[in-house]
Amino acid sequence: MDQVEFEGHSLWSAVDALRQKLIEADRVADPEHLVLLDQLRFDQLQYAVRGVQAHRPPPEAEADALAVMDYLSGVVAAAAAELGVYPIDRRGIYLTNAARLIDQALEVLNAPSRTTASSAPGPPVGAAAAAAAAVGHQASASVPSDNGEPPGPHARHAKSSHGPRLLLGIGAAVLAVILGTVVAYGAIERDSSDAGAGCTSLRVVTTVSYQPALESVADDLANRDDCVRLEVTVADGRGAEPVVDQAHAHVWITDDASWLEQYEAAEAEEYGEDSEEAKLSYRPLATSPVLFESSSAMAASIQQAGGGWAGLAALVEGGRPPSIVTRDPASTGDGLVALGGLGDAVWDSEGMDASALLLNKAYRTHRTASALASTPLTADEVALVPEHLLGDNHSEGSVITAPTDRTVMMRYSWYVTDVDASDPAVQSAEAELLAALTTGPSGDAARAAAHLRDSHGAPPAMPSAEDTWVGRQLPPANPTLDAHKVEHVFATWYAADRKADLLVVADISGSMAAPAPGSGQSLIGLVRQNVKHLAHKLPSDARLGVWGFGSRLVGARDYIVVDPFGPLSPDHRRSLSKDVDRLQARDTGTGLYDTVLAAYQSALADARPDVHFQVMVFTDGLDQDDPGGISAGELRKALADVADPESAVGLTVVQAGEGSTTKLAAALRPIEGEVVTIDSAHDVVASFIHLAAGGLHG
Secondary structure: OOOHHOOOHHHHHHHHHHHHHHHHHHHOOHHHHHHHOOOOOOOHHHHHHHHHHHHOHHHHHHHHHHHHHHHHHHHHHHHHHHHHHOOOOOOOHHHHHHHHHHHHHHHHHOOOOOOOOOOOOOOOOHHHHHHHHHHHHHOOOOOOOOOOOOOOOOOOOOOHOOHHHHHOOOOOHHHHHHHHHHHHHHHEOOOOOOOOOOEEEEEEEEEOOOHHHHHHHHHHHHOOOOEEEEEEEEOOOOHHHHHHHOOOEEEEEEEHHHHHHHHHHHHHHHHHHOOOOOOOOOEEEEEEEEEEEEOOHHHHHHHHHHOOOOHHHHEEEEEOOOOEEEEOOOHHHHHHHHHHHHHHHHHHHOOOOOOHHHHHHHHHHEEEEHHHHOOOOOEEEEEEHHHHHHHOOOOOOEEEOEEEEEOOOEEEEEOOOOOOOHHHHHHHHHHHHHHHHHHHHHHHHHHOOOOOOOOOHHHHHHOOOOOOOOOOOOOOOOOOHHHHHHHHHHHHOOOHHHEEEEEEEEEEEHHHHHHHOOOOOEEHHHHHHHHHHHHHHHHOOOOOEEEEEEEEEOOEEEEEEEEEEEOHHHHHHHHHHHHOOOOOOOOOOOOOHHHHHHHHHHHHHOOOOOOOEEEEEEEEOOEEEOOOOOOHHHHHHHHHHHOOOOOOOOEEEEEEOOOHHHHHHHHHHHOOOEEEEEEHHHHHHHHHHHHHOOOOOO
């Protein structure tokens, strides 16, 4: 199959359509169907298919690969059709059928399915096996052997404790097939008659969008006296990190530094911030700004709102929000950076909670498009497109505008692993490649080949449409997304990333019956409503519990268990919906300090390894009218005594209204707890959305 046939295959649009149908079903799902939605395992399917999409099959596998892709396209389209019926006729059978079909697709990709058998007709196993075999044999020289013996020491990259959750449901065979395809197509070699025995092989993992830059310098490097032979493996998004380890790469070139920032944060969490493992050293190679593509009418609306990311954010939060269109954020750097940049539009001015709420609103109308630069846009859509994808190619009738307030920039980054780190030949090869990619005419040619700007944002040497964006001066760039902001995006877009243990502790003193500022609804009513919404957003393997607190509610104890802490099974979801209605304001004091200590101790006792536990204490006042209660100083000492630095338990007190938080903040320092103050009903909602999107810690 040729490139046009491959890139235009119906499988890619079928996966996008399936994701959209899943979003629509999730919006209207009845509580008893949430577990069925969790079983749809779309994230795993999407990741595996995106891996295939990034790489054309080798010639020997073309016919068989095309048969598999055709089959998968039909299965995925059938699953989307089942999901499409659910919002109209909300019976669980449609979700069950869709889950069965998605499992079927995963089986074709050699990923373990949720069930052990399927009653549906099987996939064309012969074709799949032939395609896998044709791909696999070409990679045998670069992929670890069946007995597990690697060609060299492991890179310091794919620690299992912080691997991306999307990979957990994908079998090693899928990764091996994808890796084999990449190595076969990514190896940039001289003709064998010219290859000298003295060449140094340099293994590089990079993104599909940067591969042209490497191709542009490969021949020159291979024909020098001290020749360097590049072995390039292409891997994008969250799946790149384990591929770096699998390929035993010497160099990892990412399409944004945020992937490396996230890796560094995970290393710091595992080994400590001052450990050698947590110290990454990377440098920028090139950049690509994210631009707005839309109809001329939508462009005018953005301009009227301010012309930048803040204006787009205001439209998203308005009564008739535009639909944001990006590529998948888990498997593309531009999708991640674009959505993270949108969240950043309000982060500094309005805070983390507001950013989480904005992303949640954008998610509700978001559309994923694989062929982003050329996908047709409706009048109410705004595509967030990186410059390097555009060139002269964008949707007919659409316009491209550069945001006026800030530049959300993709930062292509170079990172050297510790594989063969002491080998002088490898060190020299790394230095030669870096110089070729960044300096002189070869550096210019490399960036031009990939349609990228230099590390400072100077425009690329590429054809451009008249009166558009290439060559224009851009506003200052946003900082690189840190790990917390990356997690906001992932937890908003993927239910699997919301896996967490949460304990919500709500003040039920009399003042909670007062209306929330800017709302006719009481504070306690808003808490009830948002706890139910929180339970709806969390996957079935998350755990949740709800307490209410006042003063001496049960003997000398200041809290009551409203809903027992436990996994969000169907029974638990049903009981929680009823139990939370017991959160009613009553005539009682506010035993805040005693309750904070009890909640933290309970969380320590219930915490699971490698699963974040977040305690959220919601109150509208300070510790008061609690005879015999502990003081702030006593709380600080007690927390210091029980604090466990190895535990992944966080605690945040959300205080509505005015009042000094100095004493409470000081008391929480031994556990690095936080106090967040809010002053509107909007902030109440935002704090719960933030809790669902990865916790309240900053």
